[in-house]
Amino acid sequence: MKKQYASAAAILVAAAIVGGIAGNSFYTKRHFKEDIVKGDGVTEVRMLSDYNPRLKGTIADTEIYVLKGEEPGGSVLVLGSTHANEPAGHMAGIVIEENAKVKKGTVYVIPSVNQSALTHNDALDGAPQYMHYTTKTGELRTFQYGSRATNPIDQWPDPDIYTHRSSGQSLSGSETRNLNRCYPGVEDGTISEQVAYAVKNLITTDDITMEIDLHESSPEYAVNNATVAHERAMGIASEGVLNLQLEDIAMSLEPSPATLHGLTHRELGDFTNTYALLMETGNPSQGRLRGKTDEALVQTGIDPCYVVNYGLGLLYVDYSSGSFPMELRVGRHLQGISEYIAALGNNEPDKAIIVEGIPSYQEMLDNKVGFYLK
Ligand SMILES: [Zn+2]
Numbered sequence: 001m002k003k004q005y006a007s008a009a010a011i012l013v014a015a016a017i018v019g020g021i022a023g024n025s026f027y028t029k030r031h032f033k034e035d036i037v038k039g040d041g042v043t044e045v046r047m048l049s050d051y052n053p054r055l056k057g058t059i060a061d062t063e064i065y066v067l068k069g070e071e072p073g074g075s076v077l078v079l080g081s082t083h084a085n086e087p088a089g090h091m092a093g094i095v096i097e098e099n100a101k102v103k104k105g106t107v108y109v110i111p112s113v114n115q116s117a118l119t120h121n122d123a124l125d126g127a128p129q130y131m132h133y134t135t136k137t138g139e140l141r142t143f144q145y146g147s148r149a150t151n152p153i154d155q156w157p158d159p160d161i162y163t164h165r166s167s168g169q170s171l172s173g174s175e176t177r178n179l180n181r182c183y184p185g186v187e188d189g190t191i192s193e194q195v196a197y198a199v200k201n202l203i204t205t206d207d208i209t210m211e212i213d214l215h216e217s218s219p220e221y222a223v224n225n226a227t228v229a230h231e232r233a234m235g236i237a238s239e240g241v242l243n244l245q246l247e248d249i250a251m252s253l254e255p256s257p258a259t260l261h262g263l264t265h266r267e268l269g270d271f272t273n274t275y276a277l278l279m280e281t282g283n284p285s286q287g288r289l290r291g292k293t294d295e296a297l298v299q300t301g302i303d304p305c306y307v308v309n310y311g312l313g314l315l316y317v318d319y320s321s322g323s324f325p326m327e328l329r330v331g332r333h334l335q336g337i338s339e340y341i342a343a344l345g346n347n348e349p350d351k352a353i354i355v356e357g358i359p360s361y362q363e364m365l366d367n368k369v370g371f372y373l374k
Pocket of ligand 1: 082083086215216
């Protein structure tokens, strides 16, 4: 065989091996099914497609866990994984679903609201694909670490400019796959718009009193350790924020900008009767200043680059401990949810929700996430 044919054959074989390994990784991630355990307090499991039948049979369809108490009261909807590279919201949703017992009112949890975004990673970010936790009984459970946006396999191509349907607002084309720019959604729109429509339709159909969307953000981003509230939700949000501050949990209150469209705290407040809130906690594994990005960074938030930048006064979170671990971020979300539920009951006693079994901030710091997984 001529020398050049031998070289070409070797290159082809090498390409096939690399393609095979990458293809297997993509395929496994795409079809990975998280084994979320139905908690004892769950009274019903619905699907997002119950609120937009177009989603039935698509990868974007996902479980809605309903925890209904015996006494009537208000209701709250918790959304995790709007941005699937912000894993504290995903894990907080799962911890609530697997542990909470509702006495009065109803709690709805969608831990994977953008299921498609959990099936891939952001290109060139070097992010891990999975997160692992050991439960109390020693079982290892695996969860997805995803992308900020809907998987392009499910929604392609992006337009040059994304026009938000109900407001006409223009954004860059890739934002068309950002679920939190698609509310209040479009019943027969893109898959992201269809998901947003289903969430809005759930809130309208079940007359959900309060909605809390769980996010994380880069420690160097100004809206951090913050709750963003629609103007109708300001009374509940300000009481909750005050109580969190009294518990030494840093939380600022931000008004939802009236002219920034497509976000839960704006559109679900405008297009439904719900009190719309969004919580942000700091996540070094998604920041632009981070160094090596792996599961250890996701879980511990330990990054020497952030230590330097904290010293330079460039961060919006207290990074004095040199870490920002998952249990702290999940604990903040859980304590925030408990405080906003309490504030709702104080403001509107007929809409009170009584729920037990949501770990407090301190309990989550002490016991860590795996302790609360079945
Ligand atoms: Zn986010």
